[in-house]
Structures are given as C-alpha cells and as structure tokens.
Amino acid sequence: MKILVCISNVPDTTSKINFTDGDTKFDTNGVQFVINPNDEFGLTRAMWFKEKQGATVHIATVGDASVEPTMRKALAIGADEGIRINAVPTDGFFVAEQLANVINDGGYDLVIAGRESIDYNGGMVPGILASLLGYNFINTCIGLEVEGDTATATREIDGGKEKVEAALPAVIGGQKGLVEESDLKIPNMRGIMMARKKALNVVEPVDATKATVDSKFEKPAPKGAVKLTDSVDELVSLLHNEAKVI
Amino acid sequence: MSILVYTESENGKYKKSAFEVASYAKTVADQMGTTATAISFNASEGESLGNYGVSKVLNIAGDQFNTFNAEAYAKTIAQAVEKEGATTVIVSSSANAKYLAPLLAAKLKAGYAPNVVEAPSCTAPLTVKRTAFSNKGFAHTEITTDKKIIGVSNNAYGINEIGGSASVEEFSAQIEDGDFAVKSLEVDKVAGKVSIADADIVVSGGRGLKGPENWGMIEELAEVLGAATACSKPVSDMGWRPHGEHVGQTGKPVASNLYIAIGISGAIQHLAGVSASKTKVVINNDAEAPFFKAADYGIVGDAFEVVPQLVEKLKEFKAQNA
Ligand SMILES: Cc1cc2nc3c(=O)[nH]c(=O)nc-3n(C[C@H](O)[C@H](O)[C@H](O)COP(=O)(O)OP(=O)(O)OC[C@H]3O[C@@H](n4cnc5c(N)ncnc54)[C@H](O)[C@@H]3O)c2cc1C
Numbered sequence: 379m380k381i382l383v384c385i386s387n388v389p390d391t392t393s394k395i396n397f398t399d400g401d402t403k404f405d406t407n408g409v410q411f412v413i414n415p416n417d418e419f420g421l422t423r424a425m426w427f428k429e430k431q432g433a434t435v436h437i438a439t440v441g442d443a444s445v446e447p448t449m450r451k452a453l454a455i456g457a458d459e460g461i462r463i464n465a466v467p468t469d470g471f472f473v474a475e476q477l478a479n480v481i482n483d484g485g486y487d488l489v490i491a492g493r494e495s496i497d498y499n500g501g502m503v504p505g506i507l508a509s510l511l512g513y514n515f516i517n518t519c520i521g522l523e524v525e526g527d528t529a530t531a532t533r534e535i536d537g538g539k540e541k542v543e544a545a546l547p548a549v550i551g552g553q554k555g556l557v558e559e560s561d562l563k564i565p566n567m568r569g570i571m572m573a574r575k576k577a578l579n580v581v582e583p584v585d586a587t588k589a590t591v592d593s594k595f596e597k598p599a600p601k602g603a604v605k606l607t608d609s610v611d612e613l614v615s616l617l618h619n620e621a622k623v624i
Numbered sequence: 625m626s627i628l629v630y631t632e633s634e635n636g637k638y639k640k641s642a643f644e645v646a647s648y649a650k651t652v653a654d655q656m657g658t659t660a661t662a663i664s665f666n667a668s669e670g671e672s673l674g675n676y677g678v679s680k681v682l683n684i685a686g687d688q689f690n691t692f693n694a695e696a697y698a699k700t701i702a703q704a705v706e707k708e709g710a711t712t713v714i715v716s717s718s719a720n721a722k723y724l725a726p727l728l729a730a731k732l733k734a735g736y737a738p739n740v741v742e743a744p745s746c747t748a749p750l751t752v753k754r755t756a757f758s759n760k761g762f763a764h765t766e767i768t769t770d771k772k773i774i775g776v777s778n779n780a781y782g783i784n785e786i787g788g789s790a791s792v793e794e795f796s797a798q799i800e801d802g803d804f805a806v807k808s809l810e811v812d813k814v815a816g817k818v819s820i821a822d823a824d825i826v827v828s829g830g831r832g833l834k835g836p837e838n839w840g841m842i843e844e845l846a847e848v849l850g851a852a853t854a855c856s857k858p859v860s861d862m863g864w865r866p867h868g869e870h871v872g873q874t875g876k877p878v879a880s881n882l883y884i885a886i887g888i889s890g891a892i893q894h895l896a897g898v899s900a901s902k903t904k905v906v907i908n909n910d911a912e913a914p915f916f917k918a919a920d921y922g923i924v925g926d927a928f929e930v931v932p933q934l935v936e937k938l939k940e941f942k943a944q945n946a
C-alpha cells in the first residue's frame with residue numbers, strides 16, 4: 379500500500395495571531411510553525427500502516443522553502459519521502475489542484491489529509507482533492523482500517539458516529555481519534571538524523587485556479603470585563619434579563 | 625439566476641440551521657435583486673421556509689437519501705444549481721454541510737468561503753467576512769469564480785421571520801449507484817440527546833471536576849437547560865468522557881448562544897474553539913483562571929457547591945417561567 383499524507387504547515391496552537399501590511403497579511407514574526415494537528419493524527423496512523431501492513435508513506439506540502447523544517451519533522455517521525463510543491467498556497471482550491479497533480483503521477487492507494495487546517499480553517503482541500511481525482515472521500519475520520527482494497531472508517535457526525543466503507547483509492551479527512559493521543563511520536567535523535575538523508579523532492583507548481591482572495595484580516599474586538607457574582611440567583615437573573623439566553 | 629440554499633432536515637423536519645441559512649439566502653438574494661430557492665432531501669414542510677424568505681423549495685424524495693451521503697447529495701445539489709441557473713449556493717456549518725461543500729465546489733468549479741459570520745459586504749466581487757485562525761481572527765474573503773459557495777457559521781447570522789409561504793416542487797436528479805460508493809454501514813446516534821453542533825446551550829466540564837464519577841451534576845445542569853454536554857481535551861484524553869464531547873481548537877467548535885465552562889482553566893486552544901459562543905459563563909475556584917478574561921459572567925467558587933445550587937435555582941426558574 380502506498381500512502382500520501384498531506385501536511386499543512388501551521389502556527390503552533392499557542393501562537394498570538396497578528397496581521398501586518400495594513401492588515402493584509404498574517405504576521406509570521408515570532409511564530410513557531412508545526413505540523414497541523416489534524417495531519418499529525420493522520421501521519422501517526424500512516425506510521426501504524428507502515429509498521430503493521432508494510433505501507434510506504436510519502437508526505438506532500440504545498441509551500442515555499444520555509445515549510446521544510448516542518449516536513450523534516452514529519453520525515454523524522456517516520457515518513458519515507460517528501461514532496462514539496464514549490465508555491466505559496468493562498469487558497470484551498472489552488473492547493474488541491476497542486477496536490478492532485480502529484481497524486482496522479484504517484485499511484486497512491488490512500489491519501490490522508492486533515493479535516494481542517496487550523497490556520498485558515500478552510501476544511502476544503504481533502505474534499506476538492508478527492509473530487510478532482512475521482513477518489514472516494516471520507517471526512518471527519520476518527521478510525522481507519524484497510525484490508526485489501528477496502529477502507530473501513532468511523533466518522534464523527536453531529537451527535538454521534540457513523541461507520542462507513544469505501545473502495546481504495548480514497549482520500550481521508552482525519553482528526554483527533556484516528557490514533558490515541560499517547561501514540562503521537564516526538565521524533566528521537568535517530569529519526570532526526572535519518573530524516574536528513576531522506577529525499578525531499580521539490581516540484582514546480584502547475585497552473586491552477588485561485589478561487590478566493592483573502593483581501594483583509596482583522597482581530598476580534600476586545601472583550602469587555604467579566605461580571606462576577608457569588609450568587610446563583612443573580613447569575614440566573616443576569617442570564618435571563620441581561621444576556622437573554624435562558 | 626437565483627440563490628440556492630441547502631436546507632437540512634432530520635427525519636423530515638427542518639433543523640434550526642435551515643432557517644438560519646434560509647434567512648441568510650434571502651438577504652443575499654435581495655442584495656443581488658433575485659430570489660432564494662431552497663433544496664432539501666425528504667423534508668415534509670417545504671412551505672414553511674417561506675417564512676424565512678424562500679420563494680421556492682426543490683424537494684428530493686427517495687429512500688436512498690434517508691442516510692446522508694456527501695457525494696450523492698453534492699451531485700444532486702450541483703444538478704439543481706444548473707437547473708435553477710443559480711450563481712451562489714448557501715450552506716450551513718454542520719458536519720454534513722462541511723463534508724459536501726468541497727465536493728460541490730469541485731463540481732461547480734466554485735470558490736468556497738466557510739465559517740462566514742455576516743451578510744456579504746459587497747456583491748461584486750462577492751466579499752464575505754469569515755472566521756480564521758480558530759476564531760483568533762477574521763478574513764475578508766473575495767470569491768472570484770463564476771459560481772460561489774458560502775458556508776454560514778452556526779448562530780452567527782440569526783433567523784429572520786418575514787411571513788410567507790414557499791411553493792414546493794419535487795426534484796429528481798440523475799444519480800447512479802456509484803455515487804453511493806462510500807457506503808454507510810451503521811449510524812450510532814444517542815436518541816433524544818441534543819448535539820453540540822445544534823445546541824443553543826452547551827455545558828462543558830474540565831479537569832477541575834476531578835473524575836468521571838462527578839459528571840452527574842453536569843448532566844443534570846444540561847438537562848434543565850436542554851443543553852448539550854461537552855468537555856476539555858484532557859477530560860476526553862483520560863477517557864472520562866467520549867471523544868465526541870471534546871471541544872476546542874482540535875476538537876469540535878462551539879458557537880452556541882450560551883456556553884457554561886465548569887472547572888476549565890481557559891487554555892488558548894480551548895478558548896479558540898469556543899469563543900464564537902455569544903455568552904460565556906465560567907465557574908472556577910481560582911479567580912486567576914485565564915477563562916475569566918474571556919467570559920461574560922463568572923462565579924469564583926467550588927463547582928461541587930455552585931453547580932448543584934445552580935441546578936436547583938434553574939429548576940425553580942423553569943417552573944416559574946414554564
Ligand atoms: C505566506 C502564506 C500566506 C497564506 N495566505 C493564505 C490566505 O490568505 N488565505 C488562505 O486561505 N490560505 C493562505 N495560506 C495557505 C494555507 O496555509 C493553506 O495551505 C491553504 O490555503 C489551504 O487552507 P485551508 O484552510 O483551506 O485548508 P484545509 O482545507 O482546512 O486543510 C485541510 C487539509 O488539507 C491539507 N492541506 C491544506 N493545506 C495544505 C498545503 N499547503 N499543503 C499540503 N496539504 C495541505 C492538510 O492535510 C490539511 O489538514 C497562506 C500560506 C502562506 C505560506
């Protein structure tokens with residue numbers, strides 16, 4: 379089985395978010411970049427398929443050279459080879475078309491992406507990608523098994539879970555639950571050393587659709603001070619009369 | 625040219641989010657000088673969408689649509705877009721809508737802006753305000769393709785009742801067996817329990833509750849309020865509560881009218897996922913807990929004393945206001 383894990387390079391979850399250039403750009407100053415958490419769950423599941431079912435695992439990121447440390451980390455966790463598509467991604471449609479291009483050439487059985495990238499929260503790359511490729515698409519996956527050419531997955535749905543089955547090739551939108559939190563790996567020294575020698579191939583982008591433009595950003599308005607009370611009577615009255623939520 | 629809005633139903637009845645996206649679609653239709661058409665699957669009260677400004681409802685009937693299937697639904701909606709000559713499609717932020725919207729985007733070659741919180745600020749180019757960076761910022765997004773998809777955040781726009789009735793037409797799409805290639809084997813939903821996505825009120829517990837055995841009072845509080853229950857990440861990691869209840873940046877997003885956080889410190893990743901809620905109440909015995917800075921109302925106190933008192937008070941309140 380040949381697996382491709384799509385990795386989005388995102389600000390660490392503790393990052394303070396600021397904008398620059400007249401609020402037209404995300405300010406990367408002092409921001410630590412990491413593997414998108416949803417992709418880390420997918421990568422870790424891919425490592426399980428590598429160990430237990432002899433899968434080959436490649437990773438792909440659409441980004442300029444600045445994403446390479448994040449990709450090296452994924453290689454240190456155990457992916458075999460990386461593909462960097464050398465373009466600054468600004469839109470989910472564009473990213474999906476770039477990924478589709480390398481996947482068409484690569485003969486992958488399974489493409490694991492994340493439900494959502496925690497930076498722009500598009501939640502669209504995996505679905506668009508699956509459609510472009512004509513692959514089956516399973517979103518919000520919290521469990522994944524592969525036997526022969528069939529994937530069986532558990533999905534999170536509003537208010538519960540669903541078990542589904544689909545033939546490979548397929549694209550997965552993964553999230554927390556795909557592996558146990560305790561299975562997440564911090565790369566060790568050996569992994570880091572080995573990752574330096576692994577292939578990280580750079581391919582040039584193809585012409586692709588830019589369907590959206592984020593022309594301006596803004597931060598949420600500062601929050602007013604909290605109203606503290608020590609009586610539940612007063613709280614209930616505030617919620618009823620002032621906030622009007624009960 | 626019209627605006628097509630996907631109005632979701634469950635067991636034939638429209639979900640609350642259907643009325644919100646219908647209201648949103650009516651606003652966009654007015655801005656563009658056109659009408660709003662809704663599309664629903666196996667819904668029984670199409671006429672009622674008129675109350676929210678929808679002129680016409682295309683209803684798809686058929687047992688094969690009883691269980692949601694993203695590909696089959698997206699393909700059907702794409703055909704409705706063609707039939708209606710629609711330029712803009714409006715969907716909600718439910719898990720199902722977020723599953724099908726990208727498939728629809730690819731079929732229509734449409735730009736898709738999710739998590740939109742306001743009516744478009746401009747119609748040419750179509751520009752919408754959406755949350756980004758897990759609620760730590762907003763982006764103003766221009767959709768530059770001919771066809772466009774807007775995903776409306778839950779509870780952000782609100783519901784406008786304007787009175788009226790919609791005409792209902794049966795719509796049948798060209799669907800093949802292959803469109804159901806992702807086969808649903810089993811759906812496991814707790815009957816009668818409101819989901820975090822659909823809830824007006826969410827009651828959430830953190831590590832401050834000490835152990836799973838103490839969730840009785842949380843469930844009781846949720847019950848009096850008709851609320852969904854949720855939890856912080858460590859609580860689900862330790863197996864005190866199911867993964868499906870984990871909310872925050874790496875869990876489910878919450879955009880309820882009221883979010884009550886009990887024994888939750890307010891870590892940045894937790895806040896990122898719940899801050900879209902309108903009113904936030906924090907109950908925590910540490911006055912320095914960061915969550916108080918992000919809250920509207922707070923009680924500094926021991927949850928084991930405060931929560932049972934709050935349950936009693938709310939029962940009284942409900943009895944008086946019933
Ligand atoms: C300098 C810079 C500026 C940017 N500006 C913008 C901007 O203004 N607006 C904007 O929307 N995006 C911007 N991005 C790109 C953003 O980081 C995403 O890669 C891309 O837009 C998709 O985001 P999404 O939220 O739609 O992804 P989602 O659809 O939420 O991502 C879901 C999954 O798709 C995969 N995926 C997503 N992105 C990539 C990728 N680049 N490479 C490989 N796999 C991926 C991952 O598996 C991810 O979990 C910018 C990036 C850079 C470096």
Ligand SMILES: Cc1cc2nc3c(=O)[nH]c(=O)nc-3n(C[C@H](O)[C@H](O)[C@H](O)COP(=O)(O)OP(=O)(O)OC[C@H]3O[C@@H](n4cnc5c(N)ncnc54)[C@H](O)[C@@H]3O)c2cc1C
Pocket residue numbers: 391415829830831832833855856857858859870871872873874875886887888889890891892893894897907908909910913925926927928
């Ligand atoms: C990559 C990443 C992603 C993450 N994503 C998420 C996420 O999506 N969601 C999430 O929740 N977390 C997330 N976290 C974890 C987050 O950083 C915090 O560790 C977590 O939110 C803390 O949970 P808590 O508030 O329940 O526990 P704690 O931080 O331990 O807080 C417990 C609180 O309970 C209070 N307390 C104690 N006893 C009582 C009492 N008797 N009565 C009242 N109050 C009491 C304490 O004062 C304290 O404030 C993430 C972390 C990382 C690194």
